[in-house]
Amino acid sequence: MYQWPSGTNPARPYDRFAVTDIDRIRNFCIIAHIDHGKSTLADRVLELTHAVSDRDMRAQYLDKMDLERERGITIKAQAVRLAHTAHGHTHELNLIDTPGHVDFTYEVSRSLEACEGAILLVDAAQGIEAQTLANYHLARDAGLVIVPVVNKIDLPAADPESVARDLAELVGCAPDEVVRVSAKTGEGVPELLDVVIERVPPPQGDPSDPLRALIFDSMFDPYRGVIVYVRVADGTLASRARIRLMATKVETEAEEAGVMAPEATPVGKLEPGEVGYLVTGLKDVHHAKVGDTVTLAGKAGAKMPLPGYREPKPMVWSGLFPSEGGDYSELREALDKLKLSDSSLVYEPETSRALGFGFRCGFLGLLHMDIVRERLEREFGLELIATAPNVEFHVLRNHEISVVHNPSEMPQPGTYDQVKEPMVLATIIAPTEYLGQVMDLCQSRRGEQADMKYLTPERAEVHYVLPLAEIIFDFFDQLKSRTRGYASLDYEPFGYEPADLVRVDVLLHGEPVDSFSSVVHREKAYQYGKAMVERLRGLIPRQMFDVAIQATIGSRVIARETVKAKRKDVLAKCYGGDITRKRKLLEEQKKGKARMRRIGRVDVPQEAFIAALRVDQKAKS
Amino acid sequence: MSAAGIYVHVPFCLTRCGYCDFNAYAGLDHLRPHYARALIAEAEAAAPDWAGEEMVSIFLGGGTPTTLDPLDLTGVLAHLRDRFEVVEDAEATIEANPDTVDREKLEALLAAGFDRLSMGAQSFDRAVLASLERIHSPDSVRTAFKAAREAGYQNVSLDLIYGADGESLESWERTVREAVALALEHVSAYALTIEPATPLGRKIAAGLVPPPDPDLQADMFALACDLFRDAGYRHYEVSNWAKPGYECLHNMGYWERRPYLGLGAGAHSYRDDHRWWNVRPPEEYMTLVGAGRRPTGGEEHLGPSDAFLEEVFLRLRTLEGIPASWVEPERAEPHLQGGLLSEAGGTLVPTERGMLLLNELVLSLTSASTPPVGLLNM
Ligand SMILES: Nc1nc2c(ncn2[C@@H]2O[C@H](COP(=O)(O)OP(=O)(O)O)[C@@H](O)[C@H]2O)c(=O)[nH]1
Ligand code: SF4
Numbered sequence: 001m002y003q004w005p006s007g008t009n010p011a012r013p014y015d016r017f018a019v020t021d022i023d024r025i026r027n028f029c030i031i032a033h034i035d036h037g038k039s040t041l042a043d044r045v046l047e048l049t050h051a052v053s054d055r056d057m058r059a060q061y062l063d064k065m066d067l068e069r070e071r072g073i074t075i076k077a078q079a080v081r082l083a084h085t086a087h088g089h090t091h092e093l094n095l096i097d098t099p100g101h102v103d104f105t106y107e108v109s110r111s112l113e114a115c116e117g118a119i120l121l122v123d124a125a126q127g128i129e130a131q132t133l134a135n136y137h138l139a140r141d142a143g144l145v146i147v148p149v150v151n152k153i154d155l156p157a158a159d160p161e162s163v164a165r166d167l168a169e170l171v172g173c174a175p176d177e178v179v180r181v182s183a184k185t186g187e188g189v190p191e192l193l194d195v196v197i198e199r200v201p202p203p204q205g206d207p208s209d210p211l212r213a214l215i216f217d218s219m220f221d222p223y224r225g226v227i228v229y230v231r232v233a234d235g236t237l238a239s240r241a242r243i244r245l246m247a248t249k250v251e252t253e254a255e256e257a258g259v260m261a262p263e264a265t266p267v268g269k270l271e272p273g274e275v276g277y278l279v280t281g282l283k284d285v286h287h288a289k290v291g292d293t294v295t296l297a298g299k300a301g302a303k304m305p306l307p308g309y310r311e312p313k314p315m316v317w318s319g320l321f322p323s324e325g326g327d328y329s330e331l332r333e334a335l336d337k338l339k340l341s342d343s344s345l346v347y348e349p350e351t352s353r354a355l356g357f358g359f360r361c362g363f364l365g366l367l368h369m370d371i372v373r374e375r376l377e378r379e380f381g382l383e384l385i386a387t388a389p390n391v392e393f394h395v396l397r398n399h400e401i402s403v404v405h406n407p408s409e410m411p412q413p414g415t416y417d418q419v420k421e422p423m424v425l426a427t428i429i430a431p432t433e434y435l436g437q438v439m440d441l442c443q444s445r446r447g448e449q450a451d452m453k454y455l456t457p458e459r460a461e462v463h464y465v466l467p468l469a470e471i472i473f474d475f476f477d478q479l480k481s482r483t484r485g486y487a488s489l490d491y492e493p494f495g496y497e498p499a500d501l502v503r504v505d506v507l508l509h510g511e512p513v514d515s516f517s518s519v520v521h522r523e524k525a526y527q528y529g530k531a532m533v534e535r536l537r538g539l540i541p542r543q544m545f546d547v548a549i550q551a552t553i554g555s556r557v558i559a560r561e562t563v564k565a566k567r568k569d570v571l572a573k574c575y576g577g578d579i580t581r582k583r584k585l586l587e588e589q590k591k592g593k594a595r596m597r598r599i600g601r602v603d604v605p606q607e608a609f610i611a612a613l614r615v616d617q618k619a620k621s
Numbered sequence: 622m623s624a625a626g627i628y629v630h631v632p633f634c635l636t637r638c639g640y641c642d643f644n645a646y647a648g649l650d651h652l653r654p655h656y657a658r659a660l661i662a663e664a665e666a667a668a669p670d671w672a673g674e675e676m677v678s679i680f681l682g683g684g685t686p687t688t689l690d691p692l693d694l695t696g697v698l699a700h701l702r703d704r705f706e707v708v709e710d711a712e713a714t715i716e717a718n719p720d721t722v723d724r725e726k727l728e729a730l731l732a733a734g735f736d737r738l739s740m741g742a743q744s745f746d747r748a749v750l751a752s753l754e755r756i757h758s759p760d761s762v763r764t765a766f767k768a769a770r771e772a773g774y775q776n777v778s779l780d781l782i783y784g785a786d787g788e789s790l791e792s793w794e795r796t797v798r799e800a801v802a803l804a805l806e807h808v809s810a811y812a813l814t815i816e817p818a819t820p821l822g823r824k825i826a827a828g829l830v831p832p833p834d835p836d837l838q839a840d841m842f843a844l845a846c847d848l849f850r851d852a853g854y855r856h857y858e859v860s861n862w863a864k865p866g867y868e869c870l871h872n873m874g875y876w877e878r879r880p881y882l883g884l885g886a887g888a889h890s891y892r893d894d895h896r897w898w899n900v901r902p903p904e905e906y907m908t909l910v911g912a913g914r915r916p917t918g919g920e921e922h923l924g925p926s927d928a929f930l931e932e933v934f935l936r937l938r939t940l941e942g943i944p945a946s947w948v949e950p951e952r953a954e955p956h957l958q959g960g961l962l963s964e965a966g967g968t969l970v971p972t973e974r975g976m977l978l979l980n981e982l983v984l985s986l987t988s989a990s991t992p993p994v995g996l997l998n999m
C-alpha cells in the first residue's frame with residue numbers, strides 16, 4: 001500500500017466545518033467509463049481525508065446499497081463531505097460519486113448540477129471509451145471545470161503517456177496538465193486533491209439572500225420519513241426553519257440539516273455552495289421531487305425556483321405483477337416509496353387477463369429494470385412477475401399520435417397509418433481490427449452508419465443510428481463478444497422513425513394471452529412467433545384436450561404447436577396403506593389446479609408464465 | 622356386520638427392488654425368526670376390539686411373506702382363525718416371490734389354508750426385470766407358477782409392471798400374452814410409478830435413467846385391456862383383471878371402504894372413518910409389541926369431505942362406480958359425452974379411458990360437491 005506523504009493529512013474531526021468560508025468549498029464529482037476506477041478513487045480520497053476510520057473502511061465505501069456492492073456497480077450517486085488541507089488552509093470538499101452505466105446517465109447529470117468541477121477519470125490500460133466521451137460532454141455542457149486524470153498507472157499494461165495525450169486532446173489542455181494516479185495504491189491522489197482545489201472554482205452565492213437549495217436526490221427512511229439531498233445555491237438552510245418546496249408548494253419544518261461525512265452528521269445550517277441532507281418530516285413520497293427548489297416559507301422565501309432537471313425519459317417498459325397470492329396494494333406502496341429515491345421510475349396501473357392487476361413501469365434501461373425489480377423484491381419482500389420488456393411506440397392514425405407502452409395495446413394491422421419507434425445515436429469505440437465485426441452487428445440490427453473517425457491509427461469511433469429496441473437487449477453482450485471485450489458503447493435518444501413493426505400475439509386454444517404479445521419488426525416476426533410457441537409447448541401442462549398454441553399477426557397464424565391431450569393421470573396402486581397418502585395427493589392436485597390461471601379453457605400454472613417470460617428475455621437478447 | 626378383512630404385513634425381502642417404496646427391508650434376517658411371535662401378540666391384543674366383526678378375507682402381504690418359515694405362516698393363519706370371527710369360506714391370500722417358493726413349500730401353505738397365491742412376476746422379459754432390479758429371471762417365474770399348479774393352487778394371481786426403462790410395446794405384449802397363456806385366475810398390471818425416495822427415483826432425478834413415458838404407458842394399458850378382455854378377464858379395477866368370480870375379495874374391501882385390521886410393521890387399519898397405522902421399522906414394531914404395548918404410529922379421523930373424496934375416488938377405481946345422484950349432473954355430463962364415464966341403472970362407472978384419467982375425473986366430479994346426505998351413515 002502506498003504511504004501517504006507525511007503532513008498531508010489533517011486531523012479528522014468534523015466540527016471544524018461548522019461554518020466554512022465559501023471560498024474554501026469545492027464541489028466536484030468523478031466521471032468515468034464503467035470500471036475505470038471511480039469508486040476506488042473515492043475510497044482513497046475518503047482514507048486520505050480520514051473521513052472514515054480504518055476500522056470502518058471497506059472497499060467501495062460509497063456504494064451503499066447491497067445491490068451495488070454485489071454487482072460492483074454504482075447506481076445511486078452519493079455525496080460526501082471531506083476535509084483537505086492545501087496551501088495551509090483546510091478546505092471543504094464535497095465529493096459526489098456517480099454511476100457509470102448508460103442506463104443511469106440521468107443520475108450523472110443530476111450530480112453534475114451540484115458541482116463546479118469534475119474529475120474525468122480514464123483507465124491507463126483501456127484509454128478513452130464511449131462513456132468517457134458521453135460523460136465528458138455532459139459535464140462540459142453543464143459548465144463544469146474538467147480535471148483530466150489517468151488512473152491505474154500501476155498496471156503493467158498501462159500506457160499513461162499516450163492516454164494522457166488523448167485525454168489532453170479531448171479536453172483541450174497540455175498533456176502535462178493531465179494528473180496521473182493509481183486509485184489502487186493511492187499514488188498521486190494527494191496531489192490530485194491539491195489540483196482540484198487549485199483548478200475547481202469555489203461556488204458562489206450569498207448567505208443573506210433568500211434561500212434556494214436544489215434537491216438533487218432523495219430517499220425514504222422508514223423512521224425519519226422523506227430525506228432529500230440538497231445543494232444550497234443562495235441563502236442559509238438552518239435546522240428547524242419552516243421551509244417550502246416550490247414545485248409541490250408543500251410546507252414543512254426542516255427537522256434536521258446535515259452533511260454526509262460520510263455518515264449522516266447533523267450540522268446547524270447549510271450555506272451557499274454546501275451540499276448536505278435535509279430531514280423534511282414529510283411522509284408522502286410525492287411531496288419532495290428531485291429537481292425541486294427548497295426555500296423558506298412565507299415572505300422570506302425566494303420568488304424564482306432554480307432551474308430544475310428535465311424529467312428523465314423512460315426507454316424500456318415492462319409489466320410488473322405480484323406473483324400468485326401477492327398483493328397489488330403492497331406493490332403500489334413499494335413503487336411509491338422507491339420512486340422517491342429513484343425519480344426516473346414511472347408506472348401506471350395495468351390489468352392483464354393472464355397476470356391480474358399490476359403496473360406497467362417505465363425504466364431507463366434493462367439494468368435499471370433489473371435493479372428496480374430486485375430492490376422491490378429485496379427491500380419490500382415482494383414476489384414479482386415481469387413481462388418481457390419493450391420500447392414505446394408512436395401510432396399515427398388520422399394525424400393523431402397515440403403513445404403505446406404495452407404491446408397488447410398496439411392496434412391491429414390495417415387500423416392505423418404508421419408506427420414509429422424510438423431511435424438512438426450510438427457511439428462505439430473499438431480497435432480498428434474489429435470494425436468489420438462491429439459494422440456487421442449494427443447492420444444486422446437495422447442500423448445506419450452516421451459517421452466514423454479514427455481516434456488513433458488503432459482505434460476508431462463510429463456512430464450508428466439504430467432502433468432502440470434492437471440494442472437494449474443483448475446488443476452490448478454481442479458487441480463485447482465480437483470484439484473480445486475491446487469495444488465500448490454509449491447511446492442517446494435520437495427521435496422516432498417509422499418502421500415496419502407488427503404485433504405478434506400468442507393464443508392458447510384460441511384465446512390471446514396478453515402478457516405474451518410483442519411488437520417486433522416484420523422480418524423477425526416469424527422467428528419470434530416460432531420461438532415463443534415452441535417454448536410454451538414445453539411449459540403448458542397437458543390438459544384433457546389438445547391445446548393449440550398459435551402465434552398470430554392479426555388473423556394470420558404464423559406459427560403453431562400442439563400440447564397433446566394427456567392420456568394418463570391415475571394412481572396405479574391403491575391399497576390399504578396407500579389411501580391416506582393418495583387422498584392427500586389428490587387434494588394437492590386440486591389445490592394446484594385452483595392456483596392456476598385460466599386462459600379460456602386452459603389451466604396454466606403461474607410458473608409457466610414466469611418461465612416463458614424469463615426465457616423470452618434471453619431469446620430476444 | 623360389515624365383511625371386514627385382516628391384512629398382515631411381513632416386511633422382509635431377499636433384496637430390495639429399485640422402484641420399491643413399500644415398507645420392506647433386506648438384511649434383517651436376524652429378526653425373521655421372531656416376527657411371527659410379534660404378529661400373534663399384536664393379533665391377540667387387537668382381537669377384543671374386533672369382536673363381532675365378521676372377517677371375510679385374510680391377506681399376507683409384504684415385503685415377501687414367503688421369507689418366513691412356512692410353519693410360522695401356518696401358525697399365524699391358525700391363530701387368526703382362532704381369535705377372530707373368520708367366516709368358513711374366507712379368502713386367504715399369500716404373496717410370494719419366485720425364488721422363495723418351491724412345490725413343497727407351496728403345498729404346505731395350501732394345506733395351512735392359504736388358498737389364493739399372488740406372485741410378483743413383473744415381466745417375462747429378462748431386460749425389463751434387470752431394469753426393475755428384480756433378482757429373479759423369467760424362468761424362475763415360470764417354474765414357480767408350475768410348482769403352484771402342481772401343489773394344487775387353483776387361484777393364482779401374477780403382478781406385472783409396465784413402463785420400465787427399455788420396455789417396448791412389443792416386449793409388453795409378449796409379457797401379457799404369456800400371462801394369458803398361463804390361464805391365470807387373476808392378474809394385476811401396474812404402470813411403473815416413480816417414487817422419489819427410491820434408488821430408481823434418485824437415478825431418474827439425476828438424469829441417469831429416463832422417466833417412464835406416460836403415452837407409452839397409456840398404450841400399454843390399452844393393449845393389456847384388449848388382450849385380457851379377449852381372454853375372458855373382467856377389468857374390475859384400474860390395475861386388476863380377473864376371471865369372473867376370482868376378483869380379490871380382500872382388495873375389493875379397500876375400494877368399498879369396508880373395515881380392515883392391519884397387523885405387522887407399518888400396517889394400516891381402518892374402521893368407521895378412522896384410520897390408524899403401525900410404526901414402520903420392524904425392530905421398533907417388534908419391541909413395542911414385545912413390551913405389551915400398542916405399536917400404533919399415527920391415526921386420522923376423516924371428516925365428511927375427506928370421506929366423500931375417498932368414497933368417490935376409491936369406488937370409481939372399480940366397476941362398482943358411484944351412484945349418479947352423488948354428483949351434479951352437469952359435472953358428469955361432459956365426461957359421459959367425452960367417453961370417460963358410462964351410466965347404467967343410475968350408476969356412474971369409468972370407461973377404460975376414464976380409468977386412465979381417473980385423477981382428473983375425480984377432481985372435476987367433486988370440486989364443488991358436498992357429501993350427499995346419507996353417505997355418512999352408510
Ligand atoms: N490495478 C488497478 N486497479 C484499479 C485501480 N483503480 C480501480 N481498479 C480496479 O478496477 C476495477 C473497477 O473499479 P471501480 O472503482 O469499481 O470502478 P467504477 O466502475 O468506475 O466505480 C476494480 O476491480 C478496482 O479494483 C488502479 O489504480 N489500479
Ligand atoms: S419384492 Fe416387492 S416388497 Fe420386496 S423389495 Fe421388491 S418390490 Fe419391494
Ligand SMILES: [Mg+2]
Binds near residue numbers: 038
Ligand atoms: Mg463504482
